[in-house]
Amino acid sequence: MPRIAANQKGVTDLFDFEAARQRQQIAPLADRMRPRGLDDFVGQEAILGPGRLLRRAIAADRVGNLILHGPPGVGKTTLARIIAGTTRSHFASLNAVLAGVKELRAEVEAARERLGRHGLRSFLFIDEVHRFNAAQQDALLPWVENGTITLIGATTENPFFEVNKALVSRSRLFRLQPLExxxxxxxxxxxxxxxxxxxxxxxxxxxxxxxxxxxxxxxxxxxxxxxxxxxxxxxxxxxxxxxxxxxxxxxxxxIQQRAVLYDKQGDAHFDTISAFIKSLRGSDPDAALFWLARMVEAGENPRFIFRRMLIAAGEDVGLADPQAVVVVEACAAAFERVGLPEGLYPLAQAALYLASTEKSNSVLGFFDALKSVHATSRQEVPSHLRDANRDGKAFGDGVGYRYPHAYAEHWVAQQYLPGALQGEVFWKPGALGWEGGLGAGLQRRRAAQLAAAAEADLEQGILLTTGPEDPALQRWLRRQIGSEGQRLERLRQRFWQGVRWQRQDRCLVLNARSLLWSLDPLDATPEGGVVITVAAEAERGRLEAQLQVLDQLRRPRLLCVPSDQPEALIATLEPGERFEWIVGRSPFQELGPSGLAAWLDRIDELAAPQAQIRLLQSLPLIGPAGALTELVRQRQRSMPRELATLLQQAAAWESGELANGPGADALQQGLEARGWRVAAEQWREPLSVTLSAGLRQRWFSEGASYGRQLSAALGSNSTGRLEQLSADLEGAELAQALQHTLLVAMKKAPGIPGR
Structure with missing residues (x-):
C-alpha cells in the first residue's frame, strides 16, 4: 500500500506538471511575457532604478509591508511576483475578487504555524486589495501588526481612500506610473x-x-x-x-480607442472636479473646458457638475457678478429640459460664464476639448491641482497650488492644463456682444500662463511613494544637528537653501569628514539613498560608529575611495547607479589641477538626468602661520631672530599655498567647460579661535596635512618650533576668516544656448 500511494503521488505530480505546462502554452501573451527578475522589469525607474530603496530592499530580501498603487498594466502584479522569486520567505497570494474571510484565515493560520514551528516568515500578496470590504481588511490588521504575515497589496484605487487606514499607516506605499x-x-x-x-x-x-x-x-x-x-x-x-x-x-x-481612466468614487473623481473648480476660480476657460470634457467623457453625472458650479458661483464669483448664479441655474434648468447630448451646450455655457464672468457659438470649443480627451495620451492632473484633502500630505497632492484670491485682481499665472496640453486654446471668444471685449485680456492671461509654466518648470513630477514616519531616525537627526554647533548649523541651512527634494532622489556626498552634509538627504529621500565617500578607513570607521543606531536600510552607504581616484568610486557603485544630487564641502581641496580635471571628466558618469551639483568651497584667508604672525605683532612679543625669520618664511609659504590651491574659480570653469550651468554665491565668515592643544594637534601633528606640507617646504624642525610657539601662546584668541563659495551646477539643456 505505501508503494501504491507513492506511485499515485508521482502520477499526480506528473499530471500537475503537465497541466502547468499546458496553461503556460495557452496563457495570453501579456502573461507569458511577464519579467522574471528585476533586470527584465521595464519602467518605474523613479522607484526601482539602481540605488533606489525598493530595489535594494528586494535584493537584500528585506521588503516590509507594501501597497503598490497605480493604473492597470504598469507592473504591480509583476513586481509582486519578482519579490516572490527573490525572497527566502514563504510567498502566498490571493485575489480579493475571488477570496473571502475563509481563505484569508486559512493563509494566516498557515503563516502562523510556519512562524511558530520553523521560524519562517510569510509574505501574503493580495491583488486588487481594495476589493476586500472593511471586515476583511480588519481581519488582516492584527496579523500584519504582529508580524505573522508581511502584506504586499496591489490596487488601482487610491489606498488612502479604499484601504483601511491602519493598514496604510503600517505600509510603505509606492505609486506606479503609466509606462513611457x-x-x-x-x-x-x-x-x-x-x-x-x-x-x-x-x-x-x-x-x-x-x-x-x-x-x-x-x-x-x-x-x-x-x-x-x-x-x-x-x-x-x-x-x-x-x-x-x-x-x-x-x-x-x-486597438481602436484610448481608455479614459476615471473612477466615479475615487481619486480621478475628486482630483478632476478639484482641477475643474480651480480652473474656474483661476479664470482659465481652456482648462475648465478640458476638465469638463474629461468628466463628461468618463460618465460623470452632469447634475453633480452643475451643483459644484452653483457653489463656485457663490464662493468664487460672488457679488463681482451677481448674474453668475442666475446663469448657472438657468443652464441647469435647460439641461433638465433637453437632456443629452444637446444638454452639453448649456453645461459648457455655464462653465465658460463662470471662468470668464461677463454669447455666440463659442461653446463649440467644448467639443475641441472633447477631441483632445480622445487624442491626448497623457492626461494626468498636474500635482498642484490634485485634491489635497485626503492624501495631499503623503503624496504631495495640491502642493504648489497658488490661491488666486491671494493675488492682485484675484488672478495669478499658473498651469491648469496637463503639461502635454499646455498652450492649447479651446475657447476663442467672438468679437460681438458681451464676450467681444474679452479677447485682448484673455490673450494676455494666456501668454502670462505660458511664460509662468516655462519659467517655473511646473512639471516636476508627482510624488511616487510614501510610508510611515521613522521616529528613531528623527531623534537621531536632531541629535546630530545639535552636536554640530550653531555655526555649522547655519552653514548647513545655507548650503541646502532652496532645494526641492523628491523622496526617491539619490545623493552622493563626496569626501565627507562628518555626517553634516548627509543629514538633509537622509531625512528627505527615504526611498532613494545616500552614498558617502571618505578618503581613509579610519574616517569610515568613525562615521559608521555614529550610524549604528539606524535601521540598516536607512543608513547611508559608506565607501572608502582615495580622493584622487574617481574611477575607484565608479567601479564600486552598482551598474547604472546615478545620483540626482552630487554634493560636498571642499571635496577636491587637496588635489592639484590634474586631479581636479580627472574628477570633472568622470562627473557625468555619476550624474542622473537633471542632476544638481552643490559644492561648498571654504578657503581660509589666513593660515596658522599668518594668524600667529598677526598675534605676535599685536602683543609686541619679542622672539629670537631665527624664530622670527622662520615665522615670516612660513607665512609667506602659506600665502602662496592658499593662492595656488584648487579654488572655486577653477572648479566653476571646469564644470562650465563640460556643459554645466553654474551659479556661484560668495560670502566671508569672520572667525575667532582659541589656541588650544586640540588646535595645535590639528595643525602640527604627524598626520596633519598642514604639518606635513610645512615640513616638506621649510624642513622638519619648522613644525616643532612653530608648535612650541603656539603652545607658549595657549589660550590666546586668533583672528581668522573663511571665504565661502557655494557652487550650484545643473546640466545645460542640449541645443539651447544658455540653458
Whole structure:
C-alpha cells in the first residue's frame, strides 16, 4: 500500500506538471511575457532604478509591508511576483475578487504555524486589495501588526481612500506610473524577438506607423499593448511567403480607442472636479473646458457638475457678478429640459460664464476639448491641482497650488492644463456682444500662463511613494544637528537653501569628514539613498560608529575611495547607479589641477538626468602661520631672530599655498567647460579661535596635512618650533576668516544656448 500511494503521488505530480505546462502554452501573451527578475522589469525607474530603496530592499530580501498603487498594466502584479522569486520567505497570494474571510484565515493560520514551528516568515500578496470590504481588511490588521504575515497589496484605487487606514499607516506605499513610450517600445520589441514566450519563432513584420499607433493608444498600459499585438498576430493570415504583416489598418482594428481612466468614487473623481473648480476660480476657460470634457467623457453625472458650479458661483464669483448664479441655474434648468447630448451646450455655457464672468457659438470649443480627451495620451492632473484633502500630505497632492484670491485682481499665472496640453486654446471668444471685449485680456492671461509654466518648470513630477514616519531616525537627526554647533548649523541651512527634494532622489556626498552634509538627504529621500565617500578607513570607521543606531536600510552607504581616484568610486557603485544630487564641502581641496580635471571628466558618469551639483568651497584667508604672525605683532612679543625669520618664511609659504590651491574659480570653469550651468554665491565668515592643544594637534601633528606640507617646504624642525610657539601662546584668541563659495551646477539643456 505505501508503494501504491507513492506511485499515485508521482502520477499526480506528473499530471500537475503537465497541466502547468499546458496553461503556460495557452496563457495570453501579456502573461507569458511577464519579467522574471528585476533586470527584465521595464519602467518605474523613479522607484526601482539602481540605488533606489525598493530595489535594494528586494535584493537584500528585506521588503516590509507594501501597497503598490497605480493604473492597470504598469507592473504591480509583476513586481509582486519578482519579490516572490527573490525572497527566502514563504510567498502566498490571493485575489480579493475571488477570496473571502475563509481563505484569508486559512493563509494566516498557515503563516502562523510556519512562524511558530520553523521560524519562517510569510509574505501574503493580495491583488486588487481594495476589493476586500472593511471586515476583511480588519481581519488582516492584527496579523500584519504582529508580524505573522508581511502584506504586499496591489490596487488601482487610491489606498488612502479604499484601504483601511491602519493598514496604510503600517505600509510603505509606492505609486506606479503609466509606462513611457520608450518603455512600451522595448516591450513590443521583446515580445517580437522572444522565441520561448513571445513571437520570436514566427516571421512577423510590423510597419512603423502600425507600431506607433499601438504604442500611442496603449496609453502607458503594457497589458493593453501586448493584448493588441496578440490579437493582431493571431487574426492575421500569413502571406504567400509565410510572413505575417501588420499594417496600420490591422493595428487600428486591434486597438481602436484610448481608455479614459476615471473612477466615479475615487481619486480621478475628486482630483478632476478639484482641477475643474480651480480652473474656474483661476479664470482659465481652456482648462475648465478640458476638465469638463474629461468628466463628461468618463460618465460623470452632469447634475453633480452643475451643483459644484452653483457653489463656485457663490464662493468664487460672488457679488463681482451677481448674474453668475442666475446663469448657472438657468443652464441647469435647460439641461433638465433637453437632456443629452444637446444638454452639453448649456453645461459648457455655464462653465465658460463662470471662468470668464461677463454669447455666440463659442461653446463649440467644448467639443475641441472633447477631441483632445480622445487624442491626448497623457492626461494626468498636474500635482498642484490634485485634491489635497485626503492624501495631499503623503503624496504631495495640491502642493504648489497658488490661491488666486491671494493675488492682485484675484488672478495669478499658473498651469491648469496637463503639461502635454499646455498652450492649447479651446475657447476663442467672438468679437460681438458681451464676450467681444474679452479677447485682448484673455490673450494676455494666456501668454502670462505660458511664460509662468516655462519659467517655473511646473512639471516636476508627482510624488511616487510614501510610508510611515521613522521616529528613531528623527531623534537621531536632531541629535546630530545639535552636536554640530550653531555655526555649522547655519552653514548647513545655507548650503541646502532652496532645494526641492523628491523622496526617491539619490545623493552622493563626496569626501565627507562628518555626517553634516548627509543629514538633509537622509531625512528627505527615504526611498532613494545616500552614498558617502571618505578618503581613509579610519574616517569610515568613525562615521559608521555614529550610524549604528539606524535601521540598516536607512543608513547611508559608506565607501572608502582615495580622493584622487574617481574611477575607484565608479567601479564600486552598482551598474547604472546615478545620483540626482552630487554634493560636498571642499571635496577636491587637496588635489592639484590634474586631479581636479580627472574628477570633472568622470562627473557625468555619476550624474542622473537633471542632476544638481552643490559644492561648498571654504578657503581660509589666513593660515596658522599668518594668524600667529598677526598675534605676535599685536602683543609686541619679542622672539629670537631665527624664530622670527622662520615665522615670516612660513607665512609667506602659506600665502602662496592658499593662492595656488584648487579654488572655486577653477572648479566653476571646469564644470562650465563640460556643459554645466553654474551659479556661484560668495560670502566671508569672520572667525575667532582659541589656541588650544586640540588646535595645535590639528595643525602640527604627524598626520596633519598642514604639518606635513610645512615640513616638506621649510624642513622638519619648522613644525616643532612653530608648535612650541603656539603652545607658549595657549589660550590666546586668533583672528581668522573663511571665504565661502557655494557652487550650484545643473546640466545645460542640449541645443539651447544658455540653458
Amino acid at each position: 513610450p520608450g518603455d512600451l517600445r522595448r516591450l513590443l520589441e521583446r515580445a517580437l524577438a522572444d522565441v520561448e514566450h513571445g513571437y520570436g519563432g514566427r516571421p512577423i513584420q510590423i510597419e512603423a506607423d502600425a507600431s506607433a499607433h499601438l504604442l500611442d493608444v496603449a496609453g502607458g498600459d503594457a497589458r493593453s499593448l501586448l493584448n493588441a499585438l496578440e490579437l493582431a498576430v493571431e487574426t492575421t493570415d500569413p502571406g504567400a511567403d509565410g510572413v505575417i504583416r501588420i499594417d496600420l489598418a490591422i493595428a487600428e482594428e486591434s
